[in-house]
Amino acid sequence: MADPATYRPAPGSIPESPGVYRFRDEHGRVIYVGKAKHLRQRLNSYFADFSALHPRTQTMVRTAARVDWTVVATEVEALQLEYSWIKEFDPRFNVRYRDDKSYPYLAVTLDEDFPRVMVMRGAKRKGVRYFGPYSHAWAIRETVDQLLRVFPVRTCSAGVFRRQHQLGRPCLLGDIGKCSAPCVGRVSPEEHRLLAEDFCDFMAGHTTRFIKRLERDMREAAAAQEYERAARLRDDIRALERALEKQAVVLxxxxxxxxxxxxxxxxxxxxxxxxxxxxxxxxxxxxxxxxxxxxxxxxxxxxxxxxxxxxxxxxxxxxxxxx
Structure with a gap:
């Protein structure tokens, strides 16, 4: 490890301006990027009293072999340049946050002809609407199970969708009303996409209009003595309310x-x-x-x-x- 005194900038050579600085090791690799409102004051703090530094900062300074800097006009520019350099060089001594585990998301594949609701982990995909993340996958599945009564969006894989299309009959979810069965043409692609978009709106927090619409339809069905339909709408309202109960109200x-x-x-x-x-x-x-x-x-x-x-x-x- 290098002696910090061997590469300490000469007195008066560091400007008194905002800027961004880089510590490099003996191979020229950037090991730390920082920013400062006052470059001279900040950089001198690394060399003035080595024993007063945080132990990990001491390790960084001893690992470095030289330091350079770039002067900028404002603190905002310094913030932008610091982020750009951290992203470019990925310095080993910079603060880098990491996930404490791989979290599941509720995803709606709006990039497909027949959007699908599913649990997804890992890198996000363009054209997919994500909700979450959630602490557990089962929490997503419980919510989806409640919402499919009202928004019967496809949840099957591409293989299952093709097979049911070839057979000409829907899967079990289609039979019990938790899928609109676009695989067999029960709904058009446009109608199914509208269901998926309504599902997304509900998950995004626009819940009131859906519950009010169902309550209105239930009252109209009851007035017309369509009691079975009114009962189904009542159960749909309860399903939405149960889905909402799983999400704590905080504000x-x-x-x-x-x-x-x-x-x-x-x-x-x-x-x-x-x-x-x-x-x-x-x-x-x-x-x-x-x-x-x-x-x-x-x-x-x-x-x-x-x-x-x-x-x-x-x-x-x-x-x-x-x-």
Whole structure:
């Protein structure tokens, strides 16, 4: 390991401006990227009192063989450049959040001619609508089972869909009313897609209009003495209400936000994000991170927000973080 004194910048050579700096090892690999409102003050802190540094910061400084920097005009530019370099170089000593497990999502394959509702893990696919993540796959299946009464969207694989089409008869779900059986033409592709879009709207938190529509239809059926239909509509309403009961109400109905909580010790930090849509918790996800430097909670929050939301396709109106 190198002696930090051998590559410490000469006195007065570091500018007093905002900027981004890189520590490199003896092979030229970037091992740490940081930003600062005042480059001279920040970089001098690595060399002024080595014994006062966090142990992992000491390891980083001793692993490095040189340091360079780029001056920028504003702190916002520094934040953008820091993120760009972390993404480009993947420095070993930077804070990197990792999933504490592979979380399942409820997915609707809107990119298919006949959209399918399914549980998915892993990388997200373009053209697929995702809800969650959920802590357990069974929680998704329980919710889907309730919703299929009202939104009988296809859930079968491509192979099952083709086989039932060739046989000319639907599967069991089609027989019991939990699939609209597009495989045998009971509904048109357009009608089935509308069911899938309604399913997505309900999962996105637009629940009131569906329950009100069913209640209206139930009253009309009862007034027309269509009691069997009215009873089915009543059961559909109860199914939607049971699906909603599984999602805790935490905020007013109009609230769409991500709620972020941190727990940390000297070595690592854990993060939990609760996805609130329509005032209800629709999913959750966790990350853990090793503390590779003497970082504050504010630093952890900043790095987390940059990493998670910089390329996210769905950012809520509000993100609630620790004060």
């Amino acid at each position: 007013p109905d109009s609230t769409d936000c991500d709620m972020i909580a941190f727990a940390e010790d000297e070595l690592e930090a854990a993060v939990q994000v609760f996805y609130v849509r329509g005032g209800r918790i629709r999913g959750q996800r966790g990350w853990v991170v090793d503390k590779v430097a003497d970082v504050t909670t504010a630093d952890l929050v900043e790095h987390f927000l940059i990493q998670i939301y910089s390329e996210s396709e769905s950012v809520p109106r509000e993100v609630l973080v620790p004060a």
